[in-house]
Amino acid sequence: MNEVQIDDSTIKIGGDDPIKHLRPKVAEESITWRELRRDAFWQNIPGWKEVDYETFISSKWQERNAITNPKKLIKAVQDIASPEFIEDVKAGFAAAPMAVRISPYALALIDWEDPYNDPIRRQFLPVGSQLEPDHPMLTLDSLHEQEDSPTKGLTHRYPDKALFLTLDTCPVYCRFCTRSYAVGLDTETVEKVQLKANEERWALAFKYMRERKELEDVVISGGDMYRLKPDQIREIGHALLDIPHIRRFRFATKGLAIQPMKILTDTDWVDAVTEVTDRGRKMHKEVVIHTHFNTANEVTGISQDAMNLLFERGITVRNQSVFQRGVNDDPDQMTELVRRLGYINVHPYYVYVHDLVQGTEDLRTMVATAIRVEKRVRGATAGFNTPLFVVDAPGGGGKRDAHSYEHYDRETGISVYTAPAVKKGEFFTYFDPLRSLNPDIQEAWHNPVKREEMLNDVVQTAKARYI
Ligand code: SF4
Known part of the structure; x- marks a missing residue:
């Protein structure tokens, strides 16, 4: 019998060891998410x-x-x-x-x-x-960002939130980019919408945001804010902080995932971000960074050093991944990514089911795969570090929890979502990749009449079930 002293009490515990390991210990070699590369x-x-x-x-x-x-x-x-x-x-x-x-x-x-x-x-x-042929329902701006745009480069879809595309260049160009309609140089297959960093264009966006008192939340994206100069970060940051009803904004960048050393060696740039976040904190406004790690392989010792520096400066970083076949669509891969991000103080926030984007059909997965992986990830770590898996409903419905479809027809691969707080009364459809469907249905998708019938049937079923 052992005696353990806790405060003023002596507690008697049976056996030789006062601690009971009720759960078997995890083998240390399986804690792989803490093994960050520091080799050359x-x-x-x-x-x-x-x-x-x-x-x-x-x-x-x-x-x-x-x-x-x-x-x-x-x-x-x-x-x-x-x-x-x-x-x-x-x-x-x-x-x-x-x-x-x-x-x-x-x-x-x-x-x-x-x-x-x-x-x-x-x-x-x-x-x-x-490469696989694009899905027949693909359009270039599948999220209809330009349709919900009151002034060039600003999208106002959710009641209290705006998306501000400040420029059209990035430190890398990702195949899966939803904004391939605007981001980067023209290619052999796409002539881009121009969204250059331009103070006159920005001034119109600030004017609109000042006039819309319902706005509280702004995403500063692009392109990618890694390409903004320090003075531009200050100009945009302070202009938004000066709008009384704007309560929070996030700088969006893929940079931390693919060029983390900028945080360690571009002092002017990091100081500009710090200046804006510090001023925001003093004004009781939240300024954070949203980044974009997609695989645990992107996280190295250099990423950890960069995140430590941002953490010391009190800058919150959240992560938004894109769910991609062969990148993170396996439960173990996704769990490793989520744990590794938590380990370096990045909050896993969203996992987006891959949008319909030209030339990336090989990367897309089924909604069912996202739901299956989400079930495995949830519970692997703390809830606040567990991402929400969402479908960004084509047609402008915004982000919907992947599980929350009104109807999901696995045969045709059509899932139907509603977004009552965003576009009341509308039904939005998402499409699984053709490769996941049986050959007859794949063929039907290429026939405009049959395609229309399939769509109508599924949407009508969703409408009939909708409460
Ligand atoms: S960094 Fe972001 S905006 Fe730029 S190409 Fe990649 S996903 Fe698109």
Whole structure:
């Protein structure tokens, strides 16, 4: 019998050990989400063999060595990727709606012994042999952001929230980008809507936001705020803080995931963000960063150092992932990502079921897959660190909890959502990829008459069930 002293009481506990391990201990080697790479992984790229840590984490070096066209890509990886893969990438780029841009950090994290299955490669480098025909219901601006736009680059869809697209460039160009209608340079397949960083355009957006007293919440996006200069961050941040009814805003950037060293070495830029967040805090307004990690492989020791610096400055960072086939659509992959983000103080906030985006059908998954993975992830860690899986309803319905469909016809792959607080009385449809459907139904999708019938049937069923 053991005696344990707690405050003034002596408690007698049976057995030799006063602590009972009711749950079996987790094997330490399974706590993989804490194992962050701190090796010189970039030296695997032949041209960067001699690049040391100080050089690699320089934000300027990352910018100077960004891969911005297929030629640079081929030059960087031709000695470590097979000729077949190189040809495959060339074919992929020729068909892509997005311009090419990948940071040295992201390029070096790709497993060049198996690039076809690498989750970072899949996000940024299309390969011709994996492309699938677009879904027949695809439109270029599938979320209808331009339709809900009172002034160029501003979308006002939710009653109290606006999306402010401040510029149209990014530190990388992601294949899955919903804004491929505007982001990056024109490509062989898409002529882009121009949304340059422009003070006159911004002034109109500020004027609209000042006049709309119902607005409390602004997303500053693009493009990507990583490309805003420090003075531009100050100008936008202070202008929004000066609007009395704006209570909170978030700077949106993919940058932390693909170029975290900017936080460590671009002091002016980080100071500008800190200045705005500090002033916001003193005004009791919330200013945070929303970022975009999609796979645990993007999180390294450099990411952790960057997040530690932001954490010390009191800057909250939340994450929004895009659910992608072969990137994070497996429950173990997603759980690892969620735990790893929690470990470095990033809150996993949303997982978006992949929008219908031109040239990315190979990355899309079924709504059913998202629901299955969400069930496995929920409970793996604290609720506030567990992302909500959402469908951004095509047609402008906004984000809907993936489970909350009014009707989901697994045969045709059509799910129907409503958004009463956003667009009352309207029904929004999302479409599973054709590959997940049986061949007869796939064929029916290519027949305009049958397609219309399928859509009508499913929407009518949803309407009949809707309370
Ligand atoms: S960083 Fe964001 S806006 Fe830019 S291409 Fe990627 S997803 Fe699109």
